[in-house]
Amino acid sequence: MSKVILVLSDALRYDTAVEQMGFLGHLLEKKLASLYKIVGELPSMSRPMYETIHTGLPVIEHGVYSNYVVRRSNQPNIFQAVRDAGKTTAAVAYSWFSELYNHAPYDIIEDREVDGEGLLIQHGRFYFDDAYPDSELFATAGMLVRKFDPDYLLIHPMGMDDTGHKYGADSKEYRVHAIRQDVMLANLIPEWLARGYTTLITGDHGMNADKMHGGTTPDMREVPLYIISPDSQGKGDTGEIASHLDIAPTICKLLDLPIPDTMKGTVLV
């Protein structure tokens, strides 16, 4: 059993991660991590994928069809499974996560910083500005780990998405931002490994050269899934295809929780 951190980097493309994120590449070369290519579920949009990743269900089954469906999740999900098992949840994430698992609609003041045992996200730190700096977000993530020792922590930086919408994926700005995120991770992952966390790093969707996502092509659909384990049993680049649907049951397995029947994806660990 392990504690789990999920870094859900909004709009992190597979090819950009592989080419630009050298610390993660180092962990692969040293067999301290495993890499899968996720062919993302559709549509390649944020809120539908947030729910797909946390429920293990395709969009047509969970009903969060677009970014404009503003309501709480009504399906078994990771946060609920962890809290119901008496374990601790935390997140530093965009306001839509507060809406999906804590409270909808989001109140920018009331919901910004919450701590409560009864909440699905028990220790939540939320932001609503797409330009919220990833550097500040990762610092908050590091604080949540030290202060609350959560069993499940979601870290959701918006920097790749914000940069991609401003400059497109075929831009130096988008590529450089991936390098910056990799450096931020390099400053945190060793501590998390020492604390016994398994860290997963993935994206909800990609980004195209037209500064958008939502379609079906590989640039908008393919994202990485890195799994970094404290037991140093990484497989390197597996060359295997995985699914967004695999993430929720894999996290339940890592946390030694019963996997809800609705989570039908493959357990990757």
Ligand SMILES: [Zn+2]
């Ligand atoms: Zn976007």
